[in-house]
Amino acid sequence: MSTGWLIGSAVIAVIVAPLIGGLLRGIDRKLTAHMQGRIGPPIVQPFYDVIKLFGKKPMVAGGAQLAFAYAYLALIITAVVFFALRQDLLVVLFILFFGSLCLPIGALSVKSPYSQLGGHRELLQFLAYEPILLLAAIPIAMKAGDFPEGIKFRIADIFTHGQPLLPDLWITFIALLIALAIVMRKSPFDISGSEHAHQELVRGVVTEYSGPYLALIELGHWYEMVLLLSIMGLFWVTGSLWWLSIIIALGSWFIMLVVDNINARLTWSWMLKFAWGAGLSLVALNILFINLGWM
């Protein structure tokens, strides 16, 4: 694939990702409302919310907080660009992790007890999903490089690899679904600041962000969600059935919706046990099977 085409796709990704993310959030709210027997807001509601937030008067609790809000958005956009350029999967994940870390650091830079508690819980969520994503890169790279011939972490190699990944890596895929639920802040993992308004922590990690800065974080969250769903889509990007990647990404998004609506929020210790116990062992099992040549 030519360099010009790749740079073009990166520019398109940066423009289109928030549109897709916002639309998905809108459909999410609509579907959730229907599942609860309500009519729900219009599908473009998240865009109204974000534009309104940009028009609010800025109120700041501390300067460092703002730096981290901008850093959160900038780093996640960088991760999206690297993904669109089909660079190293590990680089994409590390930039994403650093961006995600800016959110709790920003929350912890303010003295508000709700913000502090939300920040600590966000760190716990990070502790739960980060090892799954990082470990999941290994079986993907093993398959992309036709292990034992080699291990290839570049996303471009997944595209040029002849076989789709899902038939061999479905165990890893299930583990990634757990990580996706935590990143999307869906029940039962929405402990640091639910996407829904009301909870015991006020708004947890984003309590002290208001107006335009909250809008920045919301935008970053849309990018983050689209990036994660794109990583899910990587599981079937080759062959004549390449469009299955879109179905897989949207399907995993829909699973998150259903899980969100049939679950209550659980404690952080349960989340950590579940994410590490089930998520990490599933990926480890997949790596073992590849090593044994069973998958």
Place this chain on the structure above:
Amino acid sequence: MGILSTSRMKSPWLLHFDCGSCNGCDIEILAALTPLYDIERFGIVNMGNPKHADVLLVTGPANHRNYRVLRNLYEQMPDPKGVIVVGTCGCTGGVFHNCPNVLGGIDKVIPVDVYVPGCAARPEAIIDGVVLALGKLKAYGK
């Protein structure tokens, strides 16, 4: 109408504060969230955080115990913002009028934009009050 004022009209986030009401009006406010009235279809969300809210919904009379809290919440809300008083007690003091511990209506403490009378106010009247308050948000900056 610009896209910003359209968005302000379409996405009013509420903060609900009980200033010592009998909970009658509060139950009616929460009823507006149920599938029967479903205020989220207008983009209205009940927020727990003054820093994210556009509209402050107050029930009950202002009293010496909590008027500082009320003023603090009002000041934490970024502009543009509106204040709606729900129920007779909040409008004038109601049955608590002239009680030694009660200051009177909410407008003794913070500026009020919309008064929704009733004991208790109906969910329809509350939604109507929010729509009235949107007029203020729409006119902001003009």
